[in-house]
Amino acid sequence: MTLTINIDEKKLQKVRSIVERRGETIEKTLEDYLDNLLHESRGSDEVKSESSKISRMQKIRELQTKAGLKPVEDFDDKEDYREHIIRKNA
Numbered sequence: 001m002t003l004t005i006n007i008d009e010k011k012l013q014k015v016r017s018i019v020e021r022r023g024e025t026i027e028k029t030l031e032d033y034l035d036n037l038l039h040e041s042r043g044s045d046e047v048k049s050e051s052s053k054i055s056r057m058q059k060i061r062e063l064q065t066k067a068g069l070k071p072v073e074d075f076d077d078k079e080d081y082r083e084h085i086i087r088k089n090a
Helices: 009-021 026-042 045-066 077-089
Strands: none
Touching: 009 026, 045 077
């Protein structure tokens, strides 16, 4: 589906700069925001869990960007931690 919105040009340039530094697109950022908004309004445990995962993924991307790393889109923090524990105790 296509959505057309009107945004102030200066604001759009600033937003574009921010999302490019994160290695994302405006479309992906808006989609993530809208997903969070939908999940917050539904209130089910499954939806809250997914919303929490999205929030964790956003935080991970921010930290990766600050560290100068290219964000990884399919990073699973719980799986990564599980593998860390296995390696640690091997």
